[in-house]
Amino acid sequence: MRKKWLSISCLTLAVVTALTACGSNGEGDKSSNTADGNADKKVTLTVSTNVVGEQATVLQDIANKFMTENPTIKVEFSAPGKDYENTMKVKMASKDMPDVFATHGWSKNRYGEYLADLSGEAWAADLDPSIKSSVTDESGKLYVLPMDQDKSGPVYNIDLLKEYGLEVPKTYDEFLAAAEVIKTKSDGKVVAIHIGGADAWPIGQWFDFMATPMLISAEQNSAQALLDGTFDWTKFDELPQMFKDFYDKGYFNKDILTSKYSDSAKAFAEGKAVFGFYGPYFIEEAKNINPNLNAGLMPIPSIQANDSPTFAGGEKTTWGVWKDSKNIEAAKKFVAYYAQAENISGLAKSNQLPPGLSSVKIDAGELTAYYEQYKDTRVLPFFDRVYLPNGMWDVLCKNGQDILAGGIDARQYSENMKKEFERLSTNK
Amino acid sequence: MKKKMWGSSTILNVMYVPALLFFAVFIFYPFIEGIRISFTNWDGYSQQFSYVGFEKYINMLADKNTWTTMSNTVIYGFGSTLLQNVLGLAYALFLDQQLRAKGLVRTIVYLPVIISSLIMGYIWYFFFQFDGGAINDIMALFGAQPVDWLASGPRAVGIITFVNTFQFMGVAMTIYVAGLQSIPKDYYEAASIDGANWWSQFKNITLPLLMPAITINVVLNIIGGLKLFDVIVAMTNGGPGYASSSLSTMMYNLYFARQDAGYAAALGNFMFLFIAIVSITSLILLKRKEVKI
Numbered sequence: 001m002r003k004k005w006l007s008i009s010c011l012t013l014a015v016v017t018a019l020t021a022c023g024s025n026g027e028g029d030k031s032s033n034t035a036d037g038n039a040d041k042k043v044t045l046t047v048s049t050n051v052v053g054e055q056a057t058v059l060q061d062i063a064n065k066f067m068t069e070n071p072t073i074k075v076e077f078s079a080p081g082k083d084y085e086n087t088m089k090v091k092m093a094s095k096d097m098p099d100v101f102a103t104h105g106w107s108k109n110r111y112g113e114y115l116a117d118l119s120g121e122a123w124a125a126d127l128d129p130s131i132k133s134s135v136t137d138e139s140g141k142l143y144v145l146p147m148d149q150d151k152s153g154p155v156y157n158i159d160l161l162k163e164y165g166l167e168v169p170k171t172y173d174e175f176l177a178a179a180e181v182i183k184t185k186s187d188g189k190v191v192a193i194h195i196g197g198a199d200a201w202p203i204g205q206w207f208d209f210m211a212t213p214m215l216i217s218a219e220q221n222s223a224q225a226l227l228d229g230t231f232d233w234t235k236f237d238e239l240p241q242m243f244k245d246f247y248d249k250g251y252f253n254k255d256i257l258t259s260k261y262s263d264s265a266k267a268f269a270e271g272k273a274v275f276g277f278y279g280p281y282f283i284e285e286a287k288n289i290n291p292n293l294n295a296g297l298m299p300i301p302s303i304q305a306n307d308s309p310t311f312a313g314g315e316k317t318t319w320g321v322w323k324d325s326k327n328i329e330a331a332k333k334f335v336a337y338y339a340q341a342e343n344i345s346g347l348a349k350s351n352q353l354p355p356g357l358s359s360v361k362i363d364a365g366e367l368t369a370y371y372e373q374y375k376d377t378r379v380l381p382f383f384d385r386v387y388l389p390n391g392m393w394d395v396l397c398k399n400g401q402d403i404l405a406g407g408i409d410a411r412q413y414s415e416n417m418k419k420e421f422e423r424l425s426t427n428k
Numbered sequence: 429m430k431k432k433m434w435g436s437s438t439i440l441n442v443m444y445v446p447a448l449l450f451f452a453v454f455i456f457y458p459f460i461e462g463i464r465i466s467f468t469n470w471d472g473y474s475q476q477f478s479y480v481g482f483e484k485y486i487n488m489l490a491d492k493n494t495w496t497t498m499s500n501t502v503i504y505g506f507g508s509t510l511l512q513n514v515l516g517l518a519y520a521l522f523l524d525q526q527l528r529a530k531g532l533v534r535t536i537v538y539l540p541v542i543i544s545s546l547i548m549g550y551i552w553y554f555f556f557q558f559d560g561g562a563i564n565d566i567m568a569l570f571g572a573q574p575v576d577w578l579a580s581g582p583r584a585v586g587i588i589t590f591v592n593t594f595q596f597m598g599v600a601m602t603i604y605v606a607g608l609q610s611i612p613k614d615y616y617e618a619a620s621i622d623g624a625n626w627w628s629q630f631k632n633i634t635l636p637l638l639m640p641a642i643t644i645n646v647v648l649n650i651i652g653g654l655k656l657f658d659v660i661v662a663m664t665n666g667g668p669g670y671a672s673s674s675l676s677t678m679m680y681n682l683y684f685a686r687q688d689a690g691y692a693a694a695l696g697n698f699m700f701l702f703i704a705i706v707s708i709t710s711l712i713l714l715k716r717k718e719v720k721i
Contacts (some may be wrong), residue, residue, distance in 0.1 A: 092473035113474075153628065198578075200666055255558030257668045258578040263559065323628060392685035396629045398681075402669030424471075424687070 043330045044074045049102040050084035051317060054284070058350045069390075072332050081117075097322040100333040105150075105315055105382065107135055107143040109390045116323040118142045118299045120333060123339035126359040129381060134314045144318035145335050146356030148348040151371060151379055152279035152312045154209070158294045160190065160274045168296075172242075172303045179251040182274050194249040194273035196261035203256075203400035204384075204393055206277045207239065209300050209312060211383040214239050218304035226387040229425060233418040240403050240413035247404055257404055269293055279312075280352045280367055297370040299377045313379035316353055326346070389424035394415070454653035459700075465693040479568040484694040487588035493670040494695070497543025497553045502584050504592065504674055505706070512649050513642070516600025521634075523601070524608045534605070538598035544598050545595065550565030552591045553578075581671025588672060591659050596652065600645045607687075608634070611659040636719045643714040647707050654703050668679070 049059055063075045078098075080087055085104070091097050092114060103111045118124060119142040127135075127142070131149040136142050155362040156168065166183050169175040179192035196202045215222045215235070225231040246252060253259060253267065264280065267273040269289035276282045283295045299309035319338055321331040337343065341360050348355040352367045364371055384393055399413045408416070468485055469479035488494050517535050523530055540548060554578040555562045564574040578584045615633050624632070635642075657676040660666055666673035666681065673681070675695060683692035 055591035089684065090685075095475070198667060200665060200667065253559070255576050255579065258556075258558055258576055258664070263557075269560070334454040391685075394681065394685035397685075398667075398669055401667045405579070406672060407669050407671065420686070423469075 008252055017146050020030065028398045029195075037206040041152055042072055042074055043047065043270050043327050044076060045100060045327055046098040046335055047100045047319075047334070048078045048080070048084070048088070048098040049078075050081075050104045050206045051102065052079055052081045055317065055347070055350050062338060062343050062347070063334075066334060067367075069337075073334070075334065094325070097324075098321050099325040100334055101322065103144050103315065103318045103320050105385055106390065107315055107318060107320055108137060109385065111274045111320060112137075112143060114141045114320075114322055114324075116321040116325070116328060116330070118145065118321065118330075118335065119338070121145075121336060123336060123357060126339075126357040128354075128356055130356040131315065131356050134385075135318070144315065144320040145339055146286075146315050147317045147338060147344050148351050148353040149321070149356045150279070150313050150382075151354055152209075152382075153297055153309075153359060154193075155268075155276045155278065155280065155282050155295050155297050157268065157271060157274050157421055158296050160271055164274075168298045168317040169301050171307055172210075172301050173246075175301045176246075176251075178274075179246070179249070183250055188250065190271065191253045191267075191273050192269040193246075193275045193277055194253045194259070194264045194279065195256050195257040196259045196264040197401055198258050199261045200394070200397035200401060202261055202264060202278065204397035205279075206243065207396045207400060208383050210242070210303070211239060212310055212312060212380050213300055213307060213386075214242075216301065216387070217310045217378065217380055218307040220304070231423075233414045233421075234411075236414040236417060239410075240399070241410040244291070244403050244410065245399060265289060279379075280364075283353065295401065297374075299374055303402070309376055310375060311379045311406060312382045314381045314385055315356075317347060317351060342411070368377055391419060391424045392420060395420045429529045462696050464695055465689055468690045469681075470689040471687040472683050473687075474690075477690075480690065484688075484690040485698075486646065487691060488694050488698065493673070493678065494669050496581075497675055498675045500581075500671075500673060501654055501656075501675045501702075503585050504589055504656045505650050507586075507589040507655035508529065508592045508596070508656070509646055509649035513595050513645055515593065515597050515646065517638075518605030519597070519601040520608055521630075523605055534601070537601055540595045541598045543595070543659035545592075546582050546662050548591065548595050549659040551595075553663050554588075556587060578664050578672075579668065581668065584672040588659055588663055589653075589655070591663065592653065592656060592712045595659075596649070602646050603641050604638065607638045611637045635718075639714065639718040643718065646714060647711050650710060651703060651707050654699075654706065672679070675702075 016054055047063065049056060051059065060079075061076050063077050067073065068077055069094035087333075088097075088101065090109075093113075097114050100326070101111075103115075105363065107115065119136070119140055121142075123152055124142050127146070128149060131146045133147050134149075135144050144277050159181075161168070162182050164178075166178045166181060167174075169178050175192075182192050183188055193206075195206060202314075215226070222231055222235060223247065247256060253264075253273065258265075262278060264273070265285040266289055268276045268282065274288070283293070283297070286295065287293050299311050319335045321328060321335060325331050338347070341357075344355045344360045345363060346355055347365050348360070352364045353373055354362045354364060362368060362371060383398065388396075395417055399408065399416050402408045403410065403413050461462040467479055467481060468477045469483070518553070519533070523534055527533070543551075558564060558579075559579070561574075562661045563577065564625075567574065579586060611634065611661060615637075616629055619629050619633060654674075655676055656674050660672060660674055660677050664672045666677040670678060670714055676699070679692045679699065681693045682688045
């Protein structure tokens, strides 16, 4: 009997010990993370970003320089790529964020409650006015350091446009006319737009671009109705219908449902597609395949009468500081290091985007000329980041696939949007 | 007295504590949490949520995507099981003869098993790709028009089932080879003397004595097929829409992309129940058919 009791006691004790350890809220001993600002002890900063490739290398090089100049701070840098968002969601759920992390367009809506206020930092005074509203709120809280700022629109193959005798389209009607010319003159061998729809997000990108001229940028718009939740979703029907019509007319690649983003880059690089509805980064991607590609950036064409083209803008490469970080001072020092002019300039150049601080001169490589050319074009925030609740992206994407596959029609698309909009808006 | 207290059974009990701990932490605790979350509207990451009763289960039953996904999952589970067992048994019977290239054939059939399912999916994606895919390129040599193989949901489901079968047929084959080797040759000799042909030997000796191998293969294949995830992600990502989605891919999508952790948990619990019922039923039914040598 006693033996049995002893066995049970051992088991219970071991299980309880393990579960207690698992349930710890992280306030236990973290030997390397205790010396906040203390020069005698080494501090380890965990830093995580969504960017990959060349841009991640630039960020890591700056981190290495920072470590050389600050020998008491060790930086553990991670760039998990496409798993970043999911990893961060798990980290948010367990309240265990990296000390410094990237917010990829969601500093306020998704990561806001986890971020420290950076408005007291020296570099905050240099914040570029065009990015300010995206990274600050009414109370003046500054969520992140925007190292660059997005100025995104479709990209196009300059040589192909010339070959077909076309101008950069300013309105959607002009875009449709250009697509017809491309189809006819190339005998269907070149498509107007290539979308890697199997990855789903490229379809969402099309909707995100085109929703702005459809619902936001014109004088008569639905911006306020979307913000206060009174939007009549039948007005949205036109957008998925446009998408479907574009496909039915043969202006998209035939394999839109099964090709991937990498296929889009290949098609654009090889001159099999004239436009890419992705953004400036797409040119870099295609140039890795064909370095001789001659490509340009254009604003999103307008749809409504008397409207003008726009760019989609907002935060792109950012650093935010976890508000509960044990090394908050070291983390702010790390972020301030990136805010130095030479670092901001190098990073913005690698992304081919304008810098986020006005104290730094724009040097976006080959795209500088386009930013100069379109300097007066309006830059409106990405549609989904402002007008849709967090979590709607997948609805845009999956329903986009479904409408092309014939599973739903435009009305059902909007109904599904409405249903999820209401769920996500009232969830909390 | 001291010696008695730390007798052999106590030590044995203490020794299984680590395994029990792993089970408790990584299986039992998440399972209980999954049940709790299914009654909430949690988005999967924020600190606030509310309890919503059976709302997520009601949504799940009313969602047409659940039923498309359910029917796909059944096809992945039962389709793969049928194909893997028929082909695995055929290869095993082929290899149960005196052949020179026996080792080579066994290695070739088993080889795909050691490749990651995700990589296997990408390899086959390049076969079925519309633009530049191997199959369309071969068809073009004969003047045929290219086909967008994975664009139609039902066809994509069939192709994914085939790829899963291709990959794991080797496991079934290996288990059947072992099963066949355990059947005493005397039975066949006696049957031959009595004039039994190949078919009646197969039906009356091989199949009944192979039942333990069939049981293990069927149960393993059903569970594997019903949980299918990697190949789908690599080939179609569950699309178009949810047309080739399985319960696993839909659950992942609901949690991470749709930010509806409550719904994802409800679907996960449904999937657990479904797999448990199917696998336990098939185990019981097949066990009844097993005979002792």
